[in-house]
Amino acid sequence: KQEVTQIPAALSVPEGENLVLNCSFTDSAIYNLQWFRQDPGKGLTSLLLIQSSQREQTSGRLNASLDKSSGRSTLYIAASQPGDSATYLCAVTNGGSQGNLIFGKGTKLSVKP
Amino acid sequence: GAVVSQHPSRVICKSGTSVKIECRSLDFQATTMFWYRQFPKQSLMLMATSNEGSKATYEQGVEKDKFLINHASLTLSTLTVTSAHPEDSSFYICSALPGLIVGTEAFFGQGTRLTVV
Numbered sequence: 001k002q003e004v005t006q007i008p009a010a011l012s013v014p015e016g017e018n019l020v021l022n023c024s025f026t027d028s029a030i031y032n033l034q035w036f037r038q039d040p041g042k043g044l045t046s047l048l049l050i051q052s053s054q055r056e057q058t059s060g061r062l063n064a065s066l067d068k069s070s071g072r073s074t075l076y077i078a079a080s081q082p083g084d085s086a087t088y089l090c091a092v093t094n095g096g097s098q099g100n101l102i103f104g105k106g107t108k109l110s111v112k113p
Numbered sequence: 114g115a116v117v118s119q120h121p122s123r124v125i126c127k128s129g130t131s132v133k134i135e136c137r138s139l140d141f142q143a144t145t146m147f148w149y150r151q152f153p154k155q156s157l158m159l160m161a162t163s164n165e166g167s168k169a170t171y172e173q174g175v176e177k178d179k180f181l182i183n184h185a186s187l188t189l190s191t192l193t194v195t196s197a198h199p200e201d202s203s204f205y206i207c208s209a210l211p212g213l214i215v216g217t218e219a220f221f222g223q224g225t226r227l228t229v230v
Contacts, residue, residue: 042224101219
């Protein structure tokens with residue numbers, strides 16, 4: 001059974017710092033891995049989608065890497081801003097599934113001005 | 114990206130009543146839609162997979178008679194929480210897959226915060 005783990009559970013940094021969020025998954029047979037942002041009481045904002053054949057994706061200050069064989073992904077946020085404060089979720093689509101996502105519990109990020 | 118609209122965003126209902134949540138794909142057809150639930154400080158958990166024109170597939174531990182799912186068209190799936198109880202209070206969110214290819218990006222609705230009093 002696929003399990004997705006995110007470390008740390010919470011992170012507080014001063015504005016301007018670069019930071020890394022970690023995600024690991026137990027079954028490497030995935031179609032893709034996706035990073036989301038969730039603001040309190042809100043839905044999900046998709047940040048980056050990495051297909052299983054890819055090693056990384058970049059969007060602005062965000063860079064996500066994928067090492068499928070070791071079951072790991074990282075989300076790198078450069079020059080963090082207070083507006084980046086949110087919960088970041090990692091999710092994978094299992095091979096052989098109908099396309100549903102399996103989520104980690106998230107990392108709650110707080111960027112202090 | 115594609116747009117998925119979920120309605121209502123918030124609902125408060127009395128214990129014992131039923132609540133219907135709609136999930137619409139606005140600019141694409143979705144053969145498959147998914148319903149997730151998120152309890153406080155927990156991750157999103159898949160409740161059921163909804164396929165247009167056929168019965169939904171429920172995850173273990175999710176009562177199909179309590180959480181009725183209808184996917185009558187390629188752009189609309191509904192989740193009805195029947196005889197709601199306070200323990201059903203949660204954040205419910207849907208996602209829709211464009212087309213039939215697994216592994217493409219799924220798009221999420223805005224979510225529904227259900228509070229049963």
